[in-house]
Amino acid sequence: xxxxxxxxxxxxxxxxxLRQLGxxxxxxxxxxxxxxxxxxxxxxFNDPRIRLYLNQVNLGAVRTFDRxxxxxxxxxxFLSDQDDRWYDNKVARIKALFTSHDVDLVVHDARxxxxxxxxxxxxxxxxxxxxxxxxxxxxxxxxxxxxVLKKKVLDSVLPIPVGRGIFHDSWIGIMTGCLGYKKIFLxxxxxxxxxxxxxxSTMKRRSLFQIIPERAILxxxxxxxxxxxxxxxx
Numbered sequence: 648x649x650x651x652x653x654x655x656x657x658x659x660x661x662x663x664x665l666r667q668l669g670x671x672x673x674x675x676x677x678x679x680x681x682x683x684x685x686x687x688x689x690x691x692f693n694d695p696r697i698r699l700y701l702n703q704v705n706l707g708a709v710r711t712f713d714r715x716x717x718x719x720x721x722x723x724x725f726l727s728d729q730d731d732r733w734y735d736n737k738v739a740r741i742k743a744l745f746t747s748h749d750v751d752l753v754v755h756d757a758r759x760x761x762x763x764x765x766x767x768x769x770x771x772x773x774x775x776x777x778x779x780x781x782x783x784x785x786x787x788x789x790x791x792x793x794x795v796l797k798k799k800v801l802d803s804v805l806p807i808p809v810g811r812g813i814f815h816d817s818w819i820g821i822m823t824g825c826l827g828y829k830k831i832f833l834x835x836x837x838x839x840x841x842x843x844x845x846x847x848s849t850m851k852r853r854s855l856f857q858i859i860p861e862r863a864i865l866x867x868x869x870x871x872x873x874x875x876x877x878x879x880x881x
Contacts, residue, residue, distance in 0.1 A: 648726075648728070648729060649676075649679060649708055649715055650676055650685050651681050651708070651729075653681070653683075653730055654681075655730070656730035656731075656762075659732055660731055661674075661688075663732045665692065665697075667739070673697075676697060678700070679705050680701070680703065680704055680705040686701065698718070700714070702714070708814070709814060709815050710809060716815075717805060723741075723742065723745060723798070724796050724797070724798055725737075725794075726791045726795070728792040732838060736837070740755075741753055741795050748831065751797050751823065751828040752795070752820075752831075753794070753831050754776070754778075754793050754833065755832075756769055756835055756836045757769075758836045759840050760841055760842070761842055768836070770790060771788075774788045778824060780825055784865065784866065787814070787821065788820075789819065790816060791816030791819075794816060794820070800819070803876065804818065804822045807819075808872070810864045810865070810868060812861020812862065812864055813861075813865055813868060817865075822872065825873060
């Protein structure tokens with residue numbers, strides 16, 4: 648989890664996560680130089696499973712998530728936002744799916760809310776989600792807070808490049824597709840995905856003048872990484 652000025656919702660989110668973790672699990676949180684009491688709330692849980700790291704300066708969401716992913720130790724990595732709410736069966740449901748299927752990454756559905764009311768029962772429906780590489784380069788449907796992956800995947804996708812229009816979740820989703828990792832889009836909501844005015848991410852449509860340069864940068868970084876991976880292979 649990456650946090651930044653998330654005091655409004657972080658208590659609810661952490662409670663929903665911690666109550667379904669085992670004693671040997673970890674919750675890695677990197678705070679991106681929050682100026683509110685986010686860090687105090689996290690420390691107030693006094694839970695040994697929380698591993699909290701603080702950025703000395705604000706690095707932005709991508710670099711903060713990249714740092715968090717470099718710090719994880721577990722074999723199964725759940726990505727999380729600071730302001731959603733996990734359903735009580737999320738961890739058990741996902742772990743069972745990884746056990747029963749030969750899969751490297753799972754993207755599950757979510758119910759979209761504004762905190763007070765339901766906007767849509769399915770994020771997949773809103774975004775027309777699917778795993779195709781080209782489709783996700785055009786418009787990514789790999790939403791980070793709905794993604795779970797095996798740790799071995801990180802060897803291929805990290806570090807996440809910093810560039811306009813590159814986000815940690817879309818990068819992981821697209822690169823796993825390019826590299827042939829096995830993935831499932833699970834049409835079952837396992838969180839309440841909270842949308843509000845303070846979100847770093849947005850679902851607003853943008854103009855082609857904004858999108859085209861960003862996609863060009865993304866494609867350049869994808870090709871650069873793929874060349875780097877395949878050129879070093881024996």
